[in-house]
Amino acid sequence: MKMLFLTERFPPSEGGSRVYYYNLCANYRDGEVVVLTKHVDGCAEFDRHAPFKILRRGKPILNWKIKQLPKLLPQFAWTVAVMLKERVDVVHCGDFFPGGIIGLLVKKLLRKPYVYYVHGEGYSWFNQFRFQPKIRRMILRNADRIVAACSYAEEGVRRDLNGYHDRIVRINPGVDYGRFDPGWKDEALLKELGLENKKVILTVGRLVDRKGQDTVIKSMPRILAEVPDAIYVIGGRGLHEEKLRSLAAEMKVEHAVKFLGFMPNDRLPALYSICDLFVMVNRDTTEQGPEGFGMVFTEASAAGKPVIGGKSGGNIDSIVDGFTGYRVDPLDTGEIASKITTVLRDDVLRRNLGRNGREWVVQNFNWREKAQQIETLNRDILNTAGRVRHAMGGD
Numbered sequence: 134m135k136m137l138f139l140t141e142r143f144p145p146s147e148g149g150s151r152v153y154y155y156n157l158c159a160n161y162r163d164g165e166v167v168v169l170t171k172h173v174d175g176c177a178e179f180d181r182h183a184p185f186k187i188l189r190r191g192k193p194i195l196n197w198k199i200k201q202l203p204k205l206l207p208q209f210a211w212t213v214a215v216m217l218k219e220r221v222d223v224v225h226c227g228d229f230f231p232g233g234i235i236g237l238l239v240k241k242l243l244r245k246p247y248v249y250y251v252h253g254e255g256y257s258w259f260n261q262f263r264f265q266p267k268i269r270r271m272i273l274r275n276a277d278r279i280v281a282a283c284s285y286a287e288e289g290v291r292r293d294l295n296g297y298h299d300r301i302v303r304i305n306p307g308v309d310y311g312r313f314d315p316g317w318k319d320e321a322l323l324k325e326l327g328l329e330n331k332k333v334i335l336t337v338g339r340l341v342d343r344k345g346q347d348t349v350i351k352s353m354p355r356i357l358a359e360v361p362d363a364i365y366v367i368g369g370r371g372l373h374e375e376k377l378r379s380l381a382a383e384m385k386v387e388h389a390v391k392f393l394g395f396m397p398n399d400r401l402p403a404l405y406s407i408c409d410l411f412v413m414v415n416r417d418t419t420e421q422g423p424e425g426f427g428m429v430f431t432e433a434s435a436a437g438k439p440v441i442g443g444k445s446g447g448n449i450d451s452i453v454d455g456f457t458g459y460r461v462d463p464l465d466t467g468e469i470a471s472k473i474t475t476v477l478r479d480d481v482l483r484r485n486l487g488r489n490g491r492e493w494v495v496q497n498f499n500w501r502e503k504a505q506q507i508e509t510l511n512r513d514i515l516n517t518a519g520r521v522r523h524a525m526g527g528d
């Protein structure tokens with residue numbers, strides 16, 4: 134069986150959905166995978182080491198508008214040419230545009246089945262635009278299967294479809310937990326960053342409102358009153374860095390907030406190792422929507438760290454409240470400060486939450502098992518299509 138994966142979002146560009154798609158493809162064993170995606174910086178070197186074929190053309194289109202529809206035609210033609218050459222059995226579409234629309238066209242014109250992926254952040258964003266909800270529902274209703282990356286996305290699809298629920302499959306992202314050692318602390322990095330003898334609160338993520346770095350900064354005065362040696366370390370880059378730096382100065386906590394800038398993926402195990410607590414009090418925003426699954430939470434748990442997230446979006450699947458960490462009101466600085474100080478001041482609680490998180494991740498978030506769910510899904514689709522052809526008198 135040959136699977137074509139069509140997406141604008143793929144490594145080496147950053148983002149949770151990129152990691153999700155790559156690992157599903159890399160762990161797929163039931164036949165071959167071909168990925169159609171776009172050129173990004175560093176992709177030539179990345180593609181040379183990938184365990185499957187990656188074809189790229191053009192630059193990503195990440196913010197779709199109706200006026201961009203003409204760009205769909207060459208993308209569709211390229212997709213069809215690759216499908217015919219590679220003898221593709223099923224198409225997986227990782228994006229609304231152009232992937233989802235191309236999947237719909239491929240099914241209508243070539244009678245090839247397609248699978249459509251949804252993440253939690255898409256729903257609020259989609260509803261800002263006039264035609265997109267209608268087109269999205271058309272894509273969803275015609276998809277042979279819909280893969281929801283988290284329960285929040287699954288609930289959104291169920292509301293949207295008002296039927297077809299047997300086509301929805303929830304497949305949470307996995308974790309490469311072998312990369313993370315709960316018993317290790319990178320003392321050299323701790324010293325390099327000047328964090329010895331500090332209680333390190335860590336956030337890793339883009340510097341945007343949805344990630345909630347600003348709310349943690351606003352909580353820091355209360356945290357420092359209880360835990361004077363606490364420091365908030367922010368890994369990531371984004372348009373809001375200056376805004377966050379100004380906020381830290383305004384709150385008079387700039388001495389206890391450290392910006393690291395972009396952290397490459399291979400540095401994340403070391404970064405998680407030096408923190409005492411991972412925090413991302415994510416929230417829903419009009420411009421960006423809510424957070425999806427929140428892979429950073431399960432990565433931190435794999436490293437044996439307690440986690441705190443906002444009660445928003447899909448992290449109900451990546452945090453077990455009271456067992457691996459806590460979910461808090463993302464706008465309540467009092468609650469945020471209280472939970473952070475409670476965890477930082479209680480060594481036994483911190484160890485227990487971290488140990489629970491590691492065990493839970495190992496038991497539930499194996500990438501190979503996630504890819505096996507895709508294999509089963511593909512087989513079911515093709516078996517169903519075969520039965521339909523037979524019933525209609527086909528071959």
